[in-house]
């Protein structure tokens with residue numbers, strides 16, 4: 417059993433993802449052969465602990481949204497298991513979607529597009545209260561007021577329509593909708609990427625307060641490293657559908673193990689940075705229809721050797737301080 421799998425045995429684990437794969441396509445064709453297959457998520461093993469914010473980072477197309485959809489039951493894994501406090505979440509998604517929605521909720525990237533333009537905020541927020549709680553009309557009205565208050569919106573907003581709101585206000589409504597069912601885990605898929613920087617900070621502060629107030633656990637997906645660094649307790653770095661590195665946020669940002677994590681960090685613009693890393697023109701992304709047998713990052717990696725191209729490294733090939741920090745790499749960077 418590898419290190420990441422061993423972590424699953426701890427009491428504080430809320431969600432366990434074990435050897436999960438999601439392959440799109442690959443179906444048998446009528447006259448022989450198969451349609452092309454994309455391995456969006458591959459052999460992913462990961463725990464989410466109660467009360468933590470787990471940041472998930474990686475480039476576009478690395479499988480972040482697919483992972484999010486699998487966790488909230490909007491999609492089902494091709495193989496592997498996802499359990500929530502020991503209960504099989506995939507089986508629950510098939511059997512009783514409402515039960516799953518009471519445990520796990522989703523906040524979308526585009527706040528305005530995620531709200532039905534024909535419905536008032538009251539109708540939007542009442543839907544989960546009606547379907548996912550046993551509150552009566554009076555209880556639902558009280559909960560509506562509490563939800564608005566929790567996300568700092570005035571009660572009169574209830575009778576308005578989504579287009580009347582700014583992006584930041586619309587995202588507050590999206591967050592209130594996610595809170596309505598009283599979930600323990602919220603998957604935040606790029607929740608502030610569509611917002612102005614000044615509004616981003618307000619929404620991040622709100623999420624931080626709500627986490628304490630409602631005892632929540634977050635999976636925070638973003639391609640923005642500075643945002644992930646500011647909110648996460650631990651960070652999972654994904655590359656080409658697999659885990660490249662997993663560890664405490666502070667350690668990952670101070671001394672990454674995986675050359676890909678370092679590349680991501682050195683490619684991120686930040687105030688005062690003049691040493692942005694640019695890759696040479698030969699850098700290539702692997703073909704998703706024909707994944708490499710070895711490390712998917714090898715073609716871009718300055719540290720690669722023969723073994724990297726020939727044999728895929730295990731997710732815990734490299735272990736950092738205290739073995740809570742792992743990377744799928746034969747040639748990890750030195751720890752500071």
Ligand SMILES: Nc1ncnc2c1ncn2[C@@H]1O[C@H](COP(=O)(O)OP(=O)(O)OP(=O)(O)O)[C@@H](O)[C@H]1O
Nearest residue numbers: 440454455456475476477478479480481482483704
């Ligand atoms: N329904 C689908 N059918 C076929 N391929 C898909 C489907 N959904 C995702 N993919 C492919 O799976 C891979 C992972 O996509 P995913 O959207 O999860 O990545 P991502 O990291 O969230 O990217 P982005 O940040 O651009 O949203 C990509 O190669 C994508 O093209």
